[in-house]
Amino acid sequence: MPDKIKEIKTIFKSFDLKGSEEELLLSLNQFEQRTLSFTSNISCYIVIMWMKNIFLQKMNHWARSEELLDKALTIASNNSDTFFIKWELKIYLSLGYIHQTQCNYIDADYFLQKALTLAENNDHLSKFLGEICSLLADVNFRLNLYSSAKRYVTQEKNVAFKNYESQKKKRESAIIYGYSLINYCRIKRLIGLVDNTLSPSIEEALSIVTSIDYQKGILRAKLEYAQLQFVMNFTEKALIIIQEIESSLLERRMMKDYFEAGLLAARIHRKMLDYGLSEEKLEILISFAQKNNLDHAQIMSDVYYIMGDIRYETDREEDAFDLFKLSAKIGMVGGVKRNIIRAFNAARLIDKIKAKELLTSDLVYQDTQFVRNRLSKQVSPFIQYKTKAKLFASTLFVDIAGFSSLMKKSDEKMTIKLIDELIDRLCIVIYQNNGYIDKFLGDGFMAIFEHGDNLDPNIALNGIKASVDMNRAIKNKNRRFKEVYGLDTDITFRMGMSTGEIYAIFLGNYIKREFTYLGNAVNLASKLESVASRQGLLLDPDTYALTKNRIIAQKKVLTLPSLGKSTVFHFSRIKRDKE
Numbered sequence: 001m002p003d004k005i006k007e008i009k010t011i012f013k014s015f016d017l018k019g020s021e022e023e024l025l026l027s028l029n030q031f032e033q034r035t036l037s038f039t040s041n042i043s044c045y046i047v048i049m050w051m052k053n054i055f056l057q058k059m060n061h062w063a064r065s066e067e068l069l070d071k072a073l074t075i076a077s078n079n080s081d082t083f084f085i086k087w088e089l090k091i092y093l094s095l096g097y098i099h100q101t102q103c104n105y106i107d108a109d110y111f112l113q114k115a116l117t118l119a120e121n122n123d124h125l126s127k128f129l130g131e132i133c134s135l136l137a138d139v140n141f142r143l144n145l146y147s148s149a150k151r152y153v154t155q156e157k158n159v160a161f162k163n164y165e166s167q168k169k170k171r172e173s174a175i176i177y178g179y180s181l182i183n184y185c186r187i188k189r190l191i192g193l194v195d196n197t198l199s200p201s202i203e204e205a206l207s208i209v210t211s212i213d214y215q216k217g218i219l220r221a222k223l224e225y226a227q228l229q230f231v232m233n234f235t236e237k238a239l240i241i242i243q244e245i246e247s248s249l250l251e252r253r254m255m256k257d258y259f260e261a262g263l264l265a266a267r268i269h270r271k272m273l274d275y276g277l278s279e280e281k282l283e284i285l286i287s288f289a290q291k292n293n294l295d296h297a298q299i300m301s302d303v304y305y306i307m308g309d310i311r312y313e314t315d316r317e318e319d320a321f322d323l324f325k326l327s328a329k330i331g332m333v334g335g336v337k338r339n340i341i342r343a344f345n346a347a348r349l350i351d352k353i354k355a356k357e358l359l360t361s362d363l364v365y366q367d368t369q370f371v372r373n374r375l376s377k378q379v380s381p382f383i384q385y386k387t388k389a390k391l392f393a394s395t396l397f398v399d400i401a402g403f404s405s406l407m408k409k410s411d412e413k414m415t416i417k418l419i420d421e422l423i424d425r426l427c428i429v430i431y432q433n434n435g436y437i438d439k440f441l442g443d444g445f446m447a448i449f450e451h452g453d454n455l456d457p458n459i460a461l462n463g464i465k466a467s468v469d470m471n472r473a474i475k476n477k478n479r480r481f482k483e484v485y486g487l488d489t490d491i492t493f494r495m496g497m498s499t500g501e502i503y504a505i506f507l508g509n510y511i512k513r514e515f516t517y518l519g520n521a522v523n524l525a526s527k528l529e530s531v532a533s534r535q536g537l538l539l540d541p542d543t544y545a546l547t548k549n550r551i552i553a554q555k556k557v558l559t560l561p562s563l564g565k566s567t568v569f570h571f572s573r574i575k576r577d578k579e
Contacts, residue, residue: 004044008035012051017058028055046072046087053094062098063429063469069095070475082124089118089125095476096135103298103334104425105142110480112136130159130176137187142336146191153187156180157201174208178217181205182224189224194231202228216252219245223257227264230271239268255292259285259299266306275310282307301330301339308346317350324350328358333428388505392451394463394543395502395522396435397529398426398470399444399494418485419443425477426470433466434459438517444529448517451499460499460546464571467495467537496528498540527560528568537571544569551575 011034015027031052038044049072056065069091076088092115099108115132119125133156141149160173160180167173181201188198202225209217226241242265249258262285269278285303294300308323324347331339340358347355400422423440430437435449449463474491481487500521507514521540528538544553553569560566 004038005047008038008047011035021059024059043083046075062102063472065098066476067472089115089128100139105139108139130156130180134183141187149187153184157184171212174212175214175217178205178208182220185224189231198228219248223261235268235271263302275314279310298334301327321347321350388503390503392455393502394449394460394497394499395525396447396463396497397525399529401492401494401534414485418481425473429469429473430466433462435466457546460543461550463497492534494529494532495537496525496532497543498525499543531558539569539571541567
């Protein structure tokens with residue numbers, strides 16, 4: 001067994017995990033082919049799935065990565081052998097990282113707590129404590145649990161120091177301790193606890209990583225040192241450090257650090273009242289983010305906010321308001337309340353009435369591509385016709401199967417809290433697949449994927465991908481729901497999807513007015529959902545015709561309400577490239 005695992009690790013290490021998505025997919029296919037003979041062994045199978053998950057993380061295929069880890073976790077958690085306990089911890093750790101990256105901080109905290117328990121209760125797993133505490137510190141900071149964040153980052157530093165003292169000659173322990181000092185300074189600075197322990201800590205970190213010539217560590221230590229100098233009002237010193245390391249961060253593709261450095265440079269120029277230089281720096285970051293599909297990264301909330309602040313200071317209030325709105329929107333996607341409130345308070349200085357939109361509307365979905373914004377919202381008693389728009393769209397109806405029995409068995413307040421948490425998660429999935437939740441329907445919702453004036457196979461596929469990602473997400477959610485809410489059955493979804501021409505319209509005149517979508521395709525999607533099986537997605541013939549080259553589905557004849565026997569397609573899975 002150890003020899004097999006060693007051989008799998010050797011194969012994995014032969015791939016450098018760099019390059020484009022196409023290159024990484026090719027590497028993943030090669031890895032699968034080279035490890036295929038090992039998959040019949042359950043221990044090897046877990047290791048292979050975990051390694052495949054690393055490939056997928058590099059490609060930002062978070063939902064597929066979640067699915068693999070869920071399978072591996074089911075196997076590992078049902079075995080008490082020491083080998084499986086170790087990999088159970090590694091799976092929890094990976095799930096924590098995945099959810100942290102996607103801003104699902106509640107889920108990230110849950111899985112990291114599970115990893116922490118295993119590490120604390122098994123001596124042979126204590127080496128993971130530092131990494132777990134590091135992630136928990138960041139997650140708790142994002143959840144505004146500052147005392148917990150401080151506790152975890154202090155624990156991380158103490159664990160790393162203990163290992164460093166006992167293994168000073170080991171490069172790895174030096175790197176880990178250096179990073180723990182950097183993280184300790186970072187979390188305390190972000191919380192606002194700048195005290196006399198920070199400067200010595202970051203100086204010690206810089207000394208350690210310099211002594212072993214670890215370039216990434218040196219750059220990160222210098223970046224944190226610059227951040228600290230800025231907070232302590234040594235702005236010129238901070239700027240000199242940033243100018244020294246910025247190009248190196250970009251060369252090494254340390255993207256998060258590069259953005260932080262650029263953002264700090266903009267803040268420094270802003271503090272020095274060099275608005276032009278600050279704005280120029282921010283525009284470079286915005287352009288870079290758009291080219292690299294990073295415009296929804298949480299750090300962009302800060303970028304847009306500072307840009308808005310500069311526009312406000314230079315009497316461009318309309319531009320400033322739009323930027324504050326963008327900042328709030330990214331904060332909403334990540335559930336970062338302080339970013340939403342910060343943007344709201346800034347926008348309120350410009351227009352108190354319009355600023356309320358930042359707190360009271362579904363701001364995340366109010367992009368210009370959605371029909372809602374292309375319709376006149378004015379209603380007059382003298383005009384009888386309705387303002388409407390005709391478009392092609394894929395409509396997805398989703399129902400939470402077994403919700404009624406869940407309400408009967410559970411405490412109502414707990415059930416509502418559970419559903420709230422679930423809906424927040426599903427909203428992000430729909431959003432990430434370029435869809436829009438039009439309305440909630442009790443224990444389900446209706447989502448729209450707009451095609452526009454012409455049918456687009458890629459848009460229809462987005463709707464199908466959303467259904468796949470929701471089924472992947474609920475598997476991990478069910479673990480948390482059973483433990484936290486006492487759920488005794490798994491939550492599943494019934495889904496129906498139809499594509500065709502529909503109308504977007506405002507219904508009602510004086511007493512009540514509501515935006516909605518109408519059309520045969522909408523009705524058909526609802527009927528398909530009503531007869532779908534649990535965890536099932538039924539497609540109409542038009543959706544299947546658009547996507548049949550990309551998916552695998554079985555043709556069926558089912559009786560639909562008021563439509564009788566109809567041809568439908570039961571979706572199985574998305575085809576792989578080689579298929």
